[in-house]
Amino acid sequence: MTVFIIRRLLQAALVVLIMSLLVFGGVFLVGDPVEMLVSDDADQAEREAIIKSMGLDLPFYMQYLRFIGNALQGDMGSSFVFQEPAMQLIVERMPATFELAFAALFIAVVIGIPLGIYAGLKPDSWVSKTIMTGSILGFSLPTFWVGIMMILLFAVMLGLLPSTGRGDTVEVLGIDISILTLDGLSHVLMPAVNLALFKLSMVIRLARAGTREVVHQDYIKFARAKGLSEARIIGVHLFKNIMIPVVTVLGLEFGGLVAFSVVTETVFAWPGMGKLLIDSINFLDRPVIVAYLMFIVMLFVVINLIVDVLYSVLDPRVRLQEMKS
Amino acid sequence: MKALRRLGLAAVALSAMTTNVLAADIVIGVRSEPSSMDPYFHNLGPNNGMIGHVFGRLVDFDSNQQIFGSIAESWKTVNDTTWEFKLRPGLKFHDGSDLTVDDVIFSFERADGYEGGNSSFRTYTKGKKLVKVDDLTLHIVTESPYPLMANDLTTILIMSSEAKGTDSTGTNKGISAKDFNDGTATVGTGPYKFVEWKKGEQIVLEKYDGYIGPIAQPWDKVTFKFIKSEPARVAALLAGDVDAIDNVPTVDVARLEKDPRVALSSGISNRVIYLHMDQFRDKSPFVTDKNGNPLDKNPLKDARVRKAISMMINRDAIVERVMEGIAIPAGQLLPKGFFGVSSNLKPDPYDPAAAKKLLAEAGWADGFGLTIHGPNDRYINDAKIAEAIGQLLTANGIPTKVVTMPKNVYFKRASKGGPDGSPEFSFVLVGWGSGTGEASSPIKSLLATHDKSKGMGASNRGRHSDPKVDDLLKQALATVDDAKRQELLAKATDIAIGENQGIIPLHYQVNTWATKKGLKYAPRTDERTTAYDFSAE
Numbered sequence: 001m002t003v004f005i006i007r008r009l010l011q012a013a014l015v016v017l018i019m020s021l022l023v024f025g026g027v028f029l030v031g032d033p034v035e036m037l038v039s040d041d042a043d044q045a046e047r048e049a050i051i052k053s054m055g056l057d058l059p060f061y062m063q064y065l066r067f068i069g070n071a072l073q074g075d076m077g078s079s080f081v082f083q084e085p086a087m088q089l090i091v092e093r094m095p096a097t098f099e100l101a102f103a104a105l106f107i108a109v110v111i112g113i114p115l116g117i118y119a120g121l122k123p124d125s126w127v128s129k130t131i132m133t134g135s136i137l138g139f140s141l142p143t144f145w146v147g148i149m150m151i152l153l154f155a156v157m158l159g160l161l162p163s164t165g166r167g168d169t170v171e172v173l174g175i176d177i178s179i180l181t182l183d184g185l186s187h188v189l190m191p192a193v194n195l196a197l198f199k200l201s202m203v204i205r206l207a208r209a210g211t212r213e214v215v216h217q218d219y220i221k222f223a224r225a226k227g228l229s230e231a232r233i234i235g236v237h238l239f240k241n242i243m244i245p246v247v248t249v250l251g252l253e254f255g256g257l258v259a260f261s262v263v264t265e266t267v268f269a270w271p272g273m274g275k276l277l278i279d280s281i282n283f284l285d286r287p288v289i290v291a292y293l294m295f296i297v298m299l300f301v302v303i304n305l306i307v308d309v310l311y312s313v314l315d316p317r318v319r320l321q322e323m324k325s
Numbered sequence: 326m327k328a329l330r331r332l333g334l335a336a337v338a339l340s341a342m343t344t345n346v347l348a349a350d351i352v353i354g355v356r357s358e359p360s361s362m363d364p365y366f367h368n369l370g371p372n373n374g375m376i377g378h379v380f381g382r383l384v385d386f387d388s389n390q391q392i393f394g395s396i397a398e399s400w401k402t403v404n405d406t407t408w409e410f411k412l413r414p415g416l417k418f419h420d421g422s423d424l425t426v427d428d429v430i431f432s433f434e435r436a437d438g439y440e441g442g443n444s445s446f447r448t449y450t451k452g453k454k455l456v457k458v459d460d461l462t463l464h465i466v467t468e469s470p471y472p473l474m475a476n477d478l479t480t481i482l483i484m485s486s487e488a489k490g491t492d493s494t495g496t497n498k499g500i501s502a503k504d505f506n507d508g509t510a511t512v513g514t515g516p517y518k519f520v521e522w523k524k525g526e527q528i529v530l531e532k533y534d535g536y537i538g539p540i541a542q543p544w545d546k547v548t549f550k551f552i553k554s555e556p557a558r559v560a561a562l563l564a565g566d567v568d569a570i571d572n573v574p575t576v577d578v579a580r581l582e583k584d585p586r587v588a589l590s591s592g593i594s595n596r597v598i599y600l601h602m603d604q605f606r607d608k609s610p611f612v613t614d615k616n617g618n619p620l621d622k623n624p625l626k627d628a629r630v631r632k633a634i635s636m637m638i639n640r641d642a643i644v645e646r647v648m649e650g651i652a653i654p655a656g657q658l659l660p661k662g663f664f665g666v667s668s669n670l671k672p673d674p675y676d677p678a679a680a681k682k683l684l685a686e687a688g689w690a691d692g693f694g695l696t697i698h699g700p701n702d703r704y705i706n707d708a709k710i711a712e713a714i715g716q717l718l719t720a721n722g723i724p725t726k727v728v729t730m731p732k733n734v735y736f737k738r739a740s741k742g743g744p745d746g747s748p749e750f751s752f753v754l755v756g757w758g759s760g761t762g763e764a765s766s767p768i769k770s771l772l773a774t775h776d777k778s779k780g781m782g783a784s785n786r787g788r789h790s791d792p793k794v795d796d797l798l799k800q801a802l803a804t805v806d807d808a809k810r811q812e813l814l815a816k817a818t819d820i821a822i823g824e825n826q827g828i829i830p831l832h833y834q835v836n837t838w839a840t841k842k843g844l845k846y847a848p849r850t851d852e853r854t855t856a857y858d859f860s861a862e
Binding site: 269 | 354358360361366367368369440441442443444445447448502503523524525526527550551552553554556557560561563564565566567702732733734735736737740741757758760761766770777780781783784
């Protein structure tokens with residue numbers, strides 16, 4: 001077991017190292033941050049001084065080694081634009097993004113599961129067919145366009161919801177949270193729905209497929225025979241069993257939700273990590289881009305590591321197979 | 326009794342509500358977020374505009390880039406190399422302390438010695454010695470006569486010498502950029518006080534009751550919201566979430582004009598959109614024969630060819646079709662009314678016949694091939710302008726390919742993507758805004774001979790060079806007499822553009838702000854969005 005975990009840890013470290021080289025190299029090849037930052041009036045000497053102060057005069061391998069050296073000490077570099085630690089900028093924006101992602105997840109589950117169960121129970125009704133057609137739209141319409149359309153409809157034409165920003169926040173344990181105020185809730189609703197659309201469609205499909213499979217199982221028939229109410233059969237016996245695949249998939253997809261929020265955050269001017277990434281790309285703020293991508297890489301590596309370890313605990317055959325290969 | 330008390334409470338609540346209604350607040354949706362509230366951290370448009378609410382300047386630009394006294398009440402030249410500034414008496418910083426010459430000197434020293442940061446203000450502080458005469462009298466001494474003194478001073482914000490920071494290393498006088506971002510050191514004498522900055526979201530300012538000076542204070546509370554996406558910014562205005570927005574996209578202008586809820590304010594900018602042409606290589610990489618094969622000669626080195634290209638461009642058509650009428654055809658570096666413009670230069674008329682004649686005269690009757698490179702996310706409709714030029718040149722015998730790319734890739738290649746750090750492209754589309762509000766800024770950077778040691782021609786991507794122009798510029802930069810300097814700059818422009826066609830000016834940008842009905846904006850030529858230039862109609 002210990003050998004297995006050590007081996008998986010080494011593999012994970014290697015993945016992170018390779019990714020760091022790819023990410024750093026990729027970002028290094030694009031453009032010149034000084035051209036983005038410096039004022040038009042700056043003369044040549046001024047430009048050179050800035051290049052030097054940012055360490056951009058060094059060859060690629062030196063910059064990379066310096067980056068790795070600092071990263072091993074927990075320093076991911078400082079933003080060129082703000083000159084504050086890149087990781088700190090990302091951490092500052094993290095609550096807003098996670099809040100949005102959780103709200104989207106919540107919407108996807110709360111709306112998606114009932115719709116999916118209904119579509120599974122009555123597959124031939126016209127309502128079910130409408131739901132399923134709707135879920136295709138959710139899969140295929142571009143997020144950016146849907147976001148703009150939502151703003152046009154709900155903010156501009158109907159004037160019901162605010163079009164931009166995060167609204168009032170309250171501080172909980174030192175973190176600003178907006179979903180606890182009414183104003184904040186009204187701000188989060190549209191971007192969360194926008195972000196949720198894709199996952200919502202997925203949840204509907206998973207719940208429907210699960211329901212179709214489960215309703216024909218013996219234990220449902222038995223429950224019916226026992227004379228249990230339909231509400232209890234669906235609410236307890238059916239619901240519990242279709243939730244297993246839904247929870248598994250949503251758990252894995254949470255990382256994707258954080259990553260997908262880039263587009264939604266831009267459209268709704270939501271001050272999260274995604275907007276920071278886009279702003280940083282526009283300004284070629286290399287340290288922030290690299291830190292952000294490395295953070296995402298670490299997130300996925302850690303999730304996968306945990307999953308693998310859990311699997312090996314649950315099913316020893318996984319370990320054995322790995323050892324043979 | 327209970328009922329009475331309730332009534333009293335209701336009355337208090339009511340009065341609170343009415344004061345809320347009377348309080349004049351404004352929410353402004355802007356495209357760009359500053360990178361810092363530190364006045365010397367980054368010489369960048371969004372920073373200078375935002376920080377100017379909180380900190381005052383000795384002298385400042387009004388919306389037309391005309392200089393007025395802000396902290397300085399009056400100024401004059403004592404002799405050729407000494408300027409005397411009298412500070413306005415009674416000025417107090419937001420923390421209640423007095424502003425004296427010591428604060429001005431402290432500010433200059435911090436700006437001049439700034440370490441780190443993204444782009445310093447040293448260009449404006451260097452070569453100036455500040456001497457305290459008394460608390461309200463300052464002498465600034467230069468080694469040689471320096472006419473742009475007042476223009477330079479419009480860039481340096483004055484902070485309190487008593488502001489405290491948390492930097493332990495003592496660089497930048499012990500105050501680091503983050504001390505300004507959280508408000509610790511954000512102590513100025515400007516018309517608005519700093520309240521808070523939520524990164525990526527908004528900056529909130531509040532009226533400073535103790536403000537003395539000529540800048541208006543129309544609002545009690547100002548909120549700047551950062552909305553980068555263009556449709557989202559327009560939607561935020563239409564939805565009533567913001568009272569005003571800047572950088573209205575030209576495609577939306579016609580529609581917004583008809584909207585009864587919206588008022589538009591547009592005004593000419595100090596930014597000219599122009600073309601650079603390779604004038605330093607005998608074989609230019611993107612100049613080919615008509616079939617795309619390399620040429621061993623560079624026709625762009627011939628002024629007649631450059632002139633012919635200028636005449637092949639239908640500026641009126643570009644302004645009408647591409648810019649939706651929201652731009653002004655250009656014949657030089659700055660629009661009429663700015664200091665140092667030439668009265669002789671008009672936009673070249675669209676004249677393909679004369680252009681072909683000129684080409685033939687220069688020995689290129691058959692034409693040649695070109696590639697125009699441009700950014701696609703930097704200037705208003707930049708990619709579409711490049712396409713229009715490509716079509717016009719192609720139609721007139723110079724088959725032209727169009728290549729556009731994001732600005733963060735483009736500018737590096739356009740400035741130093743070639744061998745030895747030379748410009749990579751042959752024919753490029755760029756823009757230039759004159760920070761000083763007069764003609765020496767673009768002449769110095771775009772048309773003066775590229776010379777690293779003198780800091781001349783830093784953005785001269787075509788490497789145009791003419792000793793006559795260099796000489797006139799040098800004279801102008803040492804002439805304090807305004808009338809004479811104006812003449813020298815106009816003459817330099819006449820030669821560099823009129824005779825040499827060192828660059829091809831296309832049009833001056835017109836910037837548009839949109840407000841809800843009942844408000845208006847005094848459009849600023851420096852493209853800044855400032856709360857104090859908004860007012861009720």
